[in-house]
Amino acid sequence: MYIAVVGTGYVGLVTGVSLAEVGHRVVCIDIDAAKVKKMSKGISPIYEPSLDELMKKNLTANRLSFTTDHQEAFKESEVIYIAVGTPENEDGSANLGFVERVAIDIAKHVRKDAIVVTKSTVPVGTNDTIKQVIRTNLVRDVKVEIVSNPEFLREGSAIHDSFHGDRIVIGAESERAADIIEEINRPFGIPVYKTDIRSAEMIKYASNAFLATKISFINEISNICERVGANVEDVAIGMGLDHRIGNQFLNAGIGYGGSCFPKDTKALIQIAGNVDYDFELLKGVVNVNKHQQQLLLNKLKERVGSIEGKRIAVLGLAFKPNTDDMREAASIRVTEELVNNGAFVVAYDPVAMEKARQVLVPQVAFANSASEAIKNSDAVLILTEWDEIKELDPELFETMAYPLVIDGRNCFDLELMRKYRLEYHSVGRPAVRNMLITRN
Ligand SMILES: NC(=O)c1ccc[n+]([C@@H]2O[C@H](COP(=O)([O-])OP(=O)(O)OC[C@H]3O[C@@H](n4cnc5c(N)ncnc54)[C@H](O)[C@@H]3O)[C@@H](O)[C@H]2O)c1
Numbered sequence: 366m367y368i369a370v371v372g373t374g375y376v377g378l379v380t381g382v383s384l385a386e387v388g389h390r391v392v393c394i395d396i397d398a399a400k401v402k403k404m405s406k407g408i409s410p411i412y413e414p415s416l417d418e419l420m421k422k423n424l425t426a427n428r429l430s431f432t433t434d435h436q437e438a439f440k441e442s443e444v445i446y447i448a449v450g451t452p453e454n455e456d457g458s459a460n461l462g463f464v465e466r467v468a469i470d471i472a473k474h475v476r477k478d479a480i481v482v483t484k485s486t487v488p489v490g491t492n493d494t495i496k497q498v499i500r501t502n503l504v505r506d507v508k509v510e511i512v513s514n515p516e517f518l519r520e521g522s523a524i525h526d527s528f529h530g531d532r533i534v535i536g537a538e539s540e541r542a543a544d545i546i547e548e549i550n551r552p553f554g555i556p557v558y559k560t561d562i563r564s565a566e567m568i569k570y571a572s573n574a575f576l577a578t579k580i581s582f583i584n585e586i587s588n589i590c591e592r593v594g595a596n597v598e599d600v601a602i603g604m605g606l607d608h609r610i611g612n613q614f615l616n617a618g619i620g621y622g623g624s625c626f627p628k629d630t631k632a633l634i635q636i637a638g639n640v641d642y643d644f645e646l647l648k649g650v651v652n653v654n655k656h657q658q659q660l661l662l663n664k665l666k667e668r669v670g671s672i673e674g675k676r677i678a679v680l681g682l683a684f685k686p687n688t689d690d691m692r693e694a695a696s697i698r699v700t701e702e703l704v705n706n707g708a709f710v711v712a713y714d715p716v717a718m719e720k721a722r723q724v725l726v727p728q729v730a731f732a733n734s735a736s737e738a739i740k741n742s743d744a745v746l747i748l749t750e751w752d753e754i755k756e757l758d759p760e761l762f763e764t765m766a767y768p769l770v771i772d773g774r775n776c777f778d779l780e781l782m783r784k785y786r787l788e789y790h791s792v793g794r795p796a797v798r799n800m801l802i803t804r805n
């Protein structure tokens with residue numbers, strides 16, 4: 366199949382590369398010329414495990430190409446994927462400007478009958494608008510059908526998820542269009558669920574909202590655990606053994622960030638509001654998430670008193686491990702608050718520092734390693750559970766004048782930490798206060 370993918374962010378690029386890998390001829394289009402130049406050389410503009418290798422392989426096999434030219438890209442295309450961003454508007458609703466722009470580009474440049482597949486996360490009813498915009502602006506006498514095919518990949522494991530996802534959801538206006546998209550995806554061997562367009566659009570928001578709810582739920586349980594002396598990790602294991610609950614997405618921490626959960630939960634509240642429905646539960650989920658980062662800062666303030674003039678090491682800046690994505694990362698708000706309170710912040714992340722420099726407040730200093738950040742600090746805050754951080758030798762903390770570690774991601778085993786001279790606070794687990802220990 367000749368396929369065009371519009372937008373080469375996390376979703377577009379991974380989709381394009383994966384479709385090429387299973388044998389389709391794919392051209393990826395982006396308006397960012399610098400990015401296209403880089404990708405044409407086989408260099409991924411994002412950090413995503415295995416992506417570079419697959420890009421290079423499929424470029425060499427001539428199944429994958431990149432361009433800024435919509436006209437050129439749509440010339441042969443039988444299927445056009447829309448994978449541009451749908452960022453948050455100020456009121457929390459989804460900004461559909463990029464999607465609508467692409468719909469107009471398709472209408473102007475499509476040359477043959479085509480199926481337009483929306484991968485971007487869009488509010489219920491948006492595919493009807495896309496259809497309308499394309500059909501009213503069509504320049505040539507061609508037939509365009511619309512399919513909603515929401516994406517469920519996670520950053521940091523995007524390639525793996527593309528080949529081993531739990532399901533492919535196809536919402537179509539005709540059986541023919543649904544069958545063609547199913548056929549394109551057959552080589553992935555992932556179960557397909559076909560439904561109508563509006564239900565497919567809703568499945569995406571409902572899935573993200575449900576996962577965000579799980580996270581806020583376990584975070585609230587963790588806050589109670591701290592007060593009653595229970596251990597949230599044991600609680601999560603005990604809960605997860607019930608198959609109806611499941612053991613995933615029950616990691617307590619400083620809340621969810623990233624490019625999806627924060628914006629999609631708010632967009633769903635708006636979608637509900639637009640039809641006069643007050644989504645109370647989801648509003649609670651969003652509020653709990655907002656407070657969770659503050660609780661970490663409160664713990665720090667409780668322990669050090671004023672943070673003015675204190676040197677604080679922040680380990681982990683990306684919103685989750687294995688990505689350099691800084692969108693809605695907890696580190697943005699946490700470092701800003703530290704700086705505003707007069708702290709000297711020294712940050713370290715194994716991969717995201719380049720992107721972090723562009724979004725964190727300019728007063729934040731960057732260290733070349735975790736140990737450099739920790740050295741001479743008054744406290745350490747852990748915000749992302751990178752393996753490199755989880756594998757740090759706790760002896761490193763002992764080099765601090767007063768080894769105070771506040772871990773927002775439960776990176777260390779409590780039994781292990783009890784062997785060291787340090788004070789260790791994590792989320793929903795008993796604190797370790799071991800300052801009197803003497804070791805050889
Ligand atoms: N990031 C994820 O993990 C993820 C997962 C599932 C779904 N989604 C959804 O997929 C969509 C894309 O997300 P993303 O994170 O990949 O976005 P992104 O912001 O990383 O990338 C969007 C890309 O589209 C390009 N673009 C914008 N307008 C264009 C146009 N007219 N023509 C060509 N290119 C254009 C931009 O230059 C950019 O490279 C969003 O709706 C998002 O909610 C994202």
Ligand SMILES: O=c1ccn([C@@H]2O[C@H](COP(=O)(O)OP(=O)(O)O[C@H]3O[C@H](CO)[C@@H](O)[C@H](O)[C@H]3O)[C@@H](O)[C@H]2O)c(=O)[nH]1
Binds near residue numbers: 614622625
């Ligand atoms: O038990 C957990 C699991 C996740 N998180 C946090 O939740 C956020 C999101 O994590 P994750 O879902 O792994 O990453 P994303 O790449 O944002 O993926 C989500 O958002 C995508 C965009 O819509 C969807 O496609 C995916 O299915 C959905 O998992 C991160 O800040 C995590 O730290 C927790 O705090 N506890």
